[in-house]
Amino acid sequence: MTELSPFVILIAAIFTNNILLANFLGMCSFLAVSKKIETAAGLGAAVIFVTTATTAINYGIYHHVLTPLGLTYLTFIVFIAVIAAFVQFVEMFVERFSLGLYHALGIFLPLITVNCAILGASLFMIIRNYTFWQSVAFGFGGGVGWTLAIVLIAGLRQRMRYSDVPVPFRGVAIAMVITGVMAMAFMGFAGMVRIQ
Amino acid sequence: MALLLPILVFGGLLVGLTIALSLAERVLINYGVCKLDVNNGDREFEVDGGQTLLSALNESKVFIPSACGGRGSCGHCTVTVLSGGGPVLPTETPFLTRVEVRQGVRLACQVKIREDIRIKVPEEILNVKMFAATVSANHRLTHDLVETHMRLDEPTEIEARPGQYVQLQAPAPEGPVYRAYSISSPASVKDEVELVVRLVPGGIASTYIHGLEEGDQVIFTGPYGDFRMNEEPDVDIVCIGGGSGMAPLKNLVHTVTARWPERKCWLFFGCRTTQDIFYLDEFRELEKKNPNFHVVYALSDPLEGEEKWEGETGFIHLSVDKHLDVSDRKRQAFLCGPPPMVEAVMKVLEGKGFKPEDIYYDEF
Known part of the structure; x- marks a missing residue:
């Protein structure tokens, strides 16, 4: 896969292989925090930053620590620990240097620790044997794709408040249905680029 | 050896992350000493930044009523923040009305001190003290009511009006909780506080009080309540x-x-x-x-x-x-x-x- 340029991977991660709509990762916060566009965008921004940074860190740890020592079976647990610690660090950093952003993201930052899209991005980079820059592009693109999906569904859900949804479908049920429709719509990008 | 390596690597990684985080915390979450001004210069304190307003006030012996112990679930610890409190957080909005938000009312347990801060509390709150007391009697009035007498040890006297209440500290698995009880002993009794407490099934504090025995040590803060009886004898x-x-x-x-x-x-x-x-x-x-x-x-x-x-x-x-x-x-x-x-x-x-x-x- 080394022949793909990071830019192609970036585009693919956003559209054709959208981590949420193609892989259905990060569903929990996607459904929980998609009622308002502003908060969805805030969470999305945090996810973009954290996926990009953690794929880079995890790339280093995987290729320079775990592989040489033959400990690749520790990948999952190590990645989870790194992500959790990194989110903590980001939270402290943002609180100190950008109080405005901290208050905007405040309660969403800890939520990211358990967002599987972030772990997913790190694991795909291993499975697909990306180089460092490909990994960073994939992490960034994955975050942007996830943000795009959550902002789109938040917009839809905001409007849906005024539509006449059948009672048994209200809430998460209809959100799942429209996520499915959105996923099908994103299949239209499939011919553009292809990564595994 | 085959077992030792992964343990060492993973343990080392965790230790490294922990050290990095503790260092980051020491450097980043260090706001130095901040000034805490209560009621426009009436009381001034120097407190460590980075903690919540509620714990800073408690440390400074200003006891704000709080039933949940700072978890943001009771909404009792309201104070008016005049400056330096930052924006209202999503964790506070369920407890505040729009008018209160405009007036600067905040939950003290959610406000983090990051800079010099000026707040306003009702004058009454400044008279609130923390009391250590010994249970001198705890007798049953009916099947679910007890009358609890607590002799004050430190400070030895309480100055309360009828209708005021105290907040008794009760131990709980996640740290002590406080619950409010009206004082039932007359205002002339100053060395003792008497409560009449009903057993609430599953209640943390009422179960604790019903189980108290003579000689047990208790802690409470008070008196709270801004309620005043008319003092004219012809009423x-x-x-x-x-x-x-x-x-x-x-x-x-x-x-x-x-x-x-x-x-x-x-x-x-x-x-x-x-x-x-x-x-x-x-x-x-x-x-x-x-x-x-x-x-x-x-x-x-x-x-x-x-x-x-x-x-x-x-x-x-x-x-x-x-x-x-x-x-x-x-x-x-x-x-x-x-x-x-x-x-x-x-x-x-x-x-x-x-x-x-x-x-x-x-x-x-």
Whole structure:
């Protein structure tokens, strides 16, 4: 896969292989925090930053620590620990240097620790044997794709408040249905680029 | 060796991350010493930044009422932040009205001190102290009520008005919780605090209090409450309560009859059955000694079998209706009981010529 340029991977991660709509990762916060566009965008921004940074860190740890020592079976647990610690660090950093952003993201930052899209991005980079820059592009693109999906569904859900949804479908049920429709719509990008 | 390596690598990684985070915390979450100004220069404190306003105030011996112990779930620890509190957080908005948000009202447990901060608290709060006390008696009044006496150790005296309450600390698995209880001992008793506590099934603090024994150490803060009794002796006092609403009324009755024996004072108290009656003999005794005090108990449930009862029956608002006259005398009424009782009694009192501003109530 080394022949793909990071830019192609970036585009693919956003559209054709959208981590949420193609892989259905990060569903929990996607459904929980998609009622308002502003908060969805805030969470999305945090996810973009954290996926990009953690794929880079995890790339280093995987290729320079775990592989040489033959400990690749520790990948999952190590990645989870790194992500959790990194989110903590980001939270402290943002609180100190950008109080405005901290208050905007405040309660969403800890939520990211358990967002599987972030772990997913790190694991795909291993499975697909990306180089460092490909990994960073994939992490960034994955975050942007996830943000795009959550902002789109938040917009839809905001409007849906005024539509006449059948009672048994209200809430998460209809959100799942429209996520499915959105996923099908994103299949239209499939011919553009292809990564595994 | 094959086992040791992964343990070392993973352990080392965790230790490394922990060290990095602790260092980051030390460097990043260090706001130095901040100034905390209470009521425009009335009190000034130097506190460590990075902690919550509630814990900074507690450290500075300003005791803000807080039932949940700073978890943001009770909404009692409101203070007005004049400057330096940052924006209102999503964790606070459920507890604040729009008007309060505009006035700068915040939950002290959610405000983090990052810079010099100026706040305003009711004058009353500054008189609140933390008391260490020893249980001197804990006796049962009915099947679910106890009367708890606590002798003050440090400080040795409390200055409270009738109707005020204390917050008793009760141990809980996730750290101590505080629960509010009205003081039932009269204001003239300064070296002791008496409470009347009903056992709430599954309640943390009431279970703890019901289990207290003579000699046990307790901690509470107080007195809280901005409620004031009219101190003019020509104003009649009417106390009406039911269920576990006895504590503040007992305090009022004893305070009034001791201080102004010539002042007219009524006590109406509603119980369900004869098993729920308590303090009646004590009040009858007082009634004999003091012709200006009247006590009326009413039972709402029908009598069973052999039981005898010569007092009133039916809900307590019916007795109030029967015993009080329509008049324009100056009277003050204190209601303490379940919401439907308070509502029914309010209607009766207004019909008797009470002004709404002279009726004070506490629903629970």
